Amino acid sequence: MNNKSALVLYSGGQDSATCLVWALERYERVETIGFDYGQRHRVELDVRETFRQRLGALSAKWGNRLGDDHLLDLQTLGQISDTALTGDAAFAAGRDGLPNTFVPGRNLIFMTYAGAIAWRRDIHVLVAGMCETDYSGYPDCRNDTLQTLTRAIGMGMAHEITLETPLMWIDKADTWAMAMQLGGDELIAEMTENTHTCYAGDRNTRHEWGYGCAACPACELRQNGWIKWQRSFNNSSTASARQRPMTGKQPTRSRNH
Numbered sequence: 001m002n003n004k005s006a007l008v009l010y011s012g013g014q015d016s017a018t019c020l021v022w023a024l025e026r027y028e029r030v031e032t033i034g035f036d037y038g039q040r041h042r043v044e045l046d047v048r049e050t051f052r053q054r055l056g057a058l059s060a061k062w063g064n065r066l067g068d069d070h071l072l073d074l075q076t077l078g079q080i081s082d083t084a085l086t087g088d089a090a091f092a093a094g095r096d097g098l099p100n101t102f103v104p105g106r107n108l109i110f111m112t113y114a115g116a117i118a119w120r121r122d123i124h125v126l127v128a129g130m131c132e133t134d135y136s137g138y139p140d141c142r143n144d145t146l147q148t149l150t151r152a153i154g155m156g157m158a159h160e161i162t163l164e165t166p167l168m169w170i171d172k173a174d175t176w177a178m179a180m181q182l183g184g185d186e187l188i189a190e191m192t193e194n195t196h197t198c199y200a201g202d203r204n205t206r207h208e209w210g211y212g213c214a215a216c217p218a219c220e221l222r223q224n225g226w227i228k229w230q231r232s233f234n235n236s237s238t239a240s241a242r243q244r245p246m247t248g249k250q251p252t253r254s255r256n257h
C-alpha cells in the first residue's frame with residue numbers, strides 16, 4: 001500500500017495551508033483538493049493557488065513534492081445552504097446555537113469527494129485542518145465524526161484510508177507556532193499575505209496577521225491566536241516550550257502597514 005502520498009483538503013485558509021506544509025514535510029508526494037461551492041467571496045480560491053505556487057520558492061523539497069491540485073465544482077452546496085457563507089444572511093447565532101456560517105454537512109461532503117479522488121489517485125492518507133479546540137461548535141469538525149466517516153468511506157470504496165488532522169487538538173496560537181516551526185519567518189510572511197480566513201472577504205485591510213475585517217468570527221479567531229502566539233515570545237516564563245519556534249527567530253512584528 002502506498003503510504004508515501006497524501007491528499008490535503010486545502011481551501012486557501014490558514015489552517016489548511018498549515019496542514020499542506022505539514023504534509024509536505026512528511027510525504028514524498030502531496031496533492032491538494034479544493035472546492036468551489038459558491039462561497040460569497042472567491043478570495044480564498046484566489047489566494048490558494050498563489051500560496052501553492054510560492055511553496056517551491058520557500059523550499060525546493062516542498063516544490064518537488066507538491067503534486068496536482070484538484071479543484072472541484074460543488075455549486076450544488078450553495079443551492080442547499082442558505083447561510084452566511086453562501087448567501088446574504090448576517091453573522092448571528094442560528095439554530096441549536098450554531099453560528100449561521102454553518103453549512104450543514106459541508107465537511108462530510110468534502111471528505112467524501114476527497115475519498116473518491118484518493119481512490120482515483122491511489123492515495124491512502126487524507127490530511128485535513130479541522131479542529132475541535134477553538135472551533136465554532138460545528139459537529140462536522142469533531143474528531144469522532146471525521147474518523148467515523150473516514151472508516152465508512154474506506155469501507156464504501158474498498159480502499160483503506162487514514163485521516164491525519166494535525167490541528168485537531170491545538171488552538172490558533174499553536175497553529176501559528178506550527179507554521180513557524182515548519183518554515184520560519186518566510187513561511188509566516190507567506191501565511192499572512194497569501195492565506196485568507198475572513199468571512200467578509202476583506203482583502204483591503206492589512207494587519208500583522210493578514211487581511212481581514214477583524215470583526216467576523218473567523219478574523220477574531222485568527223487575530224486572537226496571533227496575539228496569544230506573539231505574547232508567548234515576550235513572556236518566556238509562561239510560554240509553553242511547544243509554542244516557541246525551533247528556529248529561535250522572532251516573528252516579524254510590523255509588515256506592510
Ligand SMILES: [Zn+2]
Nearest residue numbers: 198213216219
Ligand atoms: Zn473578517
